[in-house]
Amino acid sequence: MTITTRGAPTRLSFATRRLMWLGVSTGLLGLAILTDILIGPAFLNVFDVLGALVHPSGASDAMVVTIVHAIRLPMTLMALIVGASLGVAGVQMQTILGNPLASPYTLGFSAAAGFGAALTILFGLQLPLVPQMTVPVAAFAAASVACVMVYGLAHIRGVTAEVMVLAGIATLFLFQSLQSLVQYLAAPEVLQEIVFWLFGSMLKATWFSVWVSGSVLLFCLALLIPDMWKLTALRLGDERAASLGVNVPRLRRRVFFIVSLLTAGAVAFVGTIGFVGLVAPHLARMLVGEDQRILIPASAVFGGLLMVGASIASKLLSPGAVVPVGIVTALVGVPFLFALILTGKRRHW
């Protein structure tokens, strides 16, 4: 057989290139995190912020330390965690459903979380002992209900990608309608609160939410590690993966619940965030390929980068104020997606 070898890259260069992309994007993420902490509506001096960040006990202005540690750091870390969670949830959704349009948002989990939050705000419900946790718990619970609905339908009809996508889209429309109904019924001042939650904003971030969402992310990543090669195999299609010894329905079921947990953990505290879970996996796949050992961290990094980038943009758009980040994610993400469509190759989708 005649084989042309011109231009074939070596193993080293290929592996290096992948790691290089991961390294560059991680470096960019680091820069973005620093930038996001340095800027804000309080217009603090950059050196004061750096001082408060690096050596809080030695800082001269206690207000700067408080703003940096109690407001900016949790907001930035929450943006990072939410972006990473949605990036990983998105890449796994696209993997198990074999569908480039799949994301936690498009399958209704975020809409369900929004409905849970809106319902709680409408009725003014409060949990005993931990009233501040009422809305996050309700959002988490509603996202879990959406997950059970999608899975329940798929379980009855067969755990195939097609059935799960259709069930997810139906769930999305159902919870969007319910959200609209709640908004229609709400009094104007309550409606304002609901709409603010639905926008998705890092202003809701606290150290508590950082710990909870961060723990959920780490827990889910640990759950995904044993299945990385099986998920890589799934990209060859159900039949080929099964012929390699992968129990496809069981894998799909397991990862689906992990995705649900990741999504609920990400959006319960900060509100609905779209687009990141859709775009970050595509960017990661284009640059590092489909080996899940590197695709998962890359999706987390790109998710974090998009989210922290959106957080920076949300502060710059309106100096002195912070535009809800959920509004900005699409503005930041759409150029990436257009570039992907125009330059990407079909097999990366």
Add this chain to the structure above:
Amino acid sequence: MLTIKDINVGYEGTTVLHAINAQFEPGTLTALVGPNGTGKSSLLKAMAGLIPSEGAVRLGDTSLSPNKRLEEIAYMPQDTGAQSSLTVLEVVLLGRLRSLGLRVGDDIRAQAVAALKRFKLEDFQNRAVGALSGGQRQLVFLAQSLFRGPEVLLLDEPTAALDLRHQLVVLERIVETCHANGMIAVAAMHDLTLAARFADRIVFLHDGNVAADGSPALVLTSAILEQVYRVHAEVQPGPSGALHVSPVRALNDTATR
């Protein structure tokens, strides 16, 4: 020895395969032939444990449950033009999915490259499998199946849509591996001349039943082709000594499937 006993397969109330029995010897390639829709793919998938079936599959003295079949039997599906951006090396490595961890050792990587070398594909190891031609892709998936080192390899139309050279390369490598490793290979095929040239045995399936089973010289006859395919065909020895099938015409009462 691989033994299948009373394999029944049905889809939505329709029986596709009726109590199929057969034995397959180590070191041999068996061609599974028959008209479209006669149950060749279903039989292979049932043997591989990929679809529900009744009946028993035994490897030597061991009875294989469907889950055990997935572990013990390698199955290579038809090429469906996978548009994956997985690299060729990653695809081959997946052949030993159970041995792969977070870090892939140099030894297993070297073995995967060696598997590609058998097909002169080592220079493609970092290419996306979706960017290869159909023939190259089929060789990659065959390399993946052989890299697994299976006792039994089932292949669904491994030469479909391949050019002449790739057809020969694929079948030569399968036969080589059968002879070298004692592997049992069963391949669903449509090209009867290729089947006669490479297979040790041909099993004709017709309407979910075994219509004929034996060496090419024994079963590849005009009468059996007429019975199974409803065609008039001439069967004569070719220049290599293997039988050559020349279809002449379809008989008038042929049912289009």
